[in-house]
Amino acid sequence: MRLFGYPSSRFALLGREAVVIAIAALGGALFATLGMPAAWLSGSMLLSTIVSLIRPLPALRRPWFDSTMLFSGTILGSAATPEALAALARYPASLAVLLVGVAAIMLATGAYLRHVARWPWIDALLAAAPGALSTVLAIAQAKGANIGRISVVQLFRLLVLVAFLPSLMQATGTSAGAPAPVLTAVGPSTMLGLVMAGLLLGLSFERIGLAAPLMFGATFASAILHGSGLVEGSLPQPIQIAVQILLGSTMGGRIAHIPRKELRGLFPLAIGGFAVSMGVAFLFAWPAAWLADVPYASGMAAFAPGGLEAMAMLAFAMGLDTLYVGAHHLVRFVVIGLAMPLVLMRIKGEKPGS
Structure with a gap:
């Protein structure tokens, strides 16, 4: 049967995808109403996971994922404002500690997942990557890694950080900082130009075999245009x-398709991975905050292995130095984006996601 020139099965598929997106949107709206940081991402992921665990939902098709990666990169690149880039020059020693800290977090947490959970190194390192969740998911998709269990470890860390980090920072003390700059919305023509620039650079990255090319292409194109x-x-x-x-829906759906027995076994691993990541992160945060002459609470927010958006929102809410926090998370995102594909290219001899 055909409707308006299209097979009825196509309309049925679109209808199922609309239901999936609507469920995710409801979860995001609920979290936003409750005032949760990163509400639309974490809320949509959580409700999508819960519903899928009750009754598996169909996964969104690849064009949805590619579009999400393209627009995500464009949004993330807009954080590279001239003010944020200028802030980088004020914290060279702290940023140097950050680079060492990122490597230490990934090696320590990755080794834990590798040797305790017996995961392949690809899955272990992607799950260990501190923050840059959308980037990690894009790389996992491109590399054929086990995106479900990677998401469980990553999202557990993000949700615990969002829930408990403010109380932890209050216990250590905070200082009032300048509010984070609010970016105005670009017009339709500028938005089209940003997206097209990201698409062209992303296609170029794809030709040279870079993992998650649309995400990185859009991020770098947007960062160059904003930073200049x-x-x-x-x-x-x-x-x-x-x-x-859309990103939350993708993550929630992937988690829900993990076998129940395996999912139950992932939570202890997620707790252990969280403890290792946080311990290493806060160990490096202390000398970095001292070198930059900022409160330790700002160092905690800057080194916490959560997403840029969530940590920036927490920094703003706690009255911390948002430029310090944002600059460190921006550098970490770029470093992970550049280093992860190169590191994973050298890991051979194992089947990803096994």
Whole structure:
């Protein structure tokens, strides 16, 4: 049967995908109403996971994922404002400690998952990557890694950070800082130019075999345009929310398709991985905060292995030095984005996601 020139099965598929997206949007809206940081991402992921565990939902098709990666990169690149880039020059010693800390977090947490859980190194290192969740998911998709269990470890860490880090920072003391700059929304023509620039660079990255090319292409194109001052502002808020909903839906659906027995076994590993990551991160945060002459609470937020958006929102809410926190998370995102594909290219001899 055909409707309006299209097979009815196509309309049925679109209808099922609309239900999946609507469920994710409901979870994000609930978290946003409760005032949770990173609400649209974590809320959509959590409700999608819960519903899928009750009754598995169909996965969104590849074009949805590719579009999400393209727009995610465009949004993330907008954080590279001239002010944020100028802040990098004020914290050279702290940023040097950050680079060592990122490597230490990944090696320690990756070794834990490798030797305790017996995961392949690809899965272990992707799960251990501190923050840059959307980047990790894009690389996992491109490398054929076990994106479900990687998401469990990553999202457990993010949700615990969001829930408990503010109390931990209050216990250590905070200082009032300048509010984070609010980016205005770009116009339709500028938005089109940003997305097309990211798409062209992403296709170029794809030709040279870089993992997650659309994500990295869009990120670097957007960062160059914003950092040079040619573009000011980010994508409109409704589009940012839609991107987070789609990403949360993807993550929730992947987790839900993990066998129940395996999923139950992942939670102890997620707790252990979280403890290792946080212990190493906060160990490096102390000398970094001392070298930069900022409160230790700011160092904790800057080194906490969570997403850039979530940590920036927490820093703003706690009155911390948002430029310090944002600059460190931006550098970490770029380092992970550049280093992970190169590191994973050298890991051979194992079947990813086994």
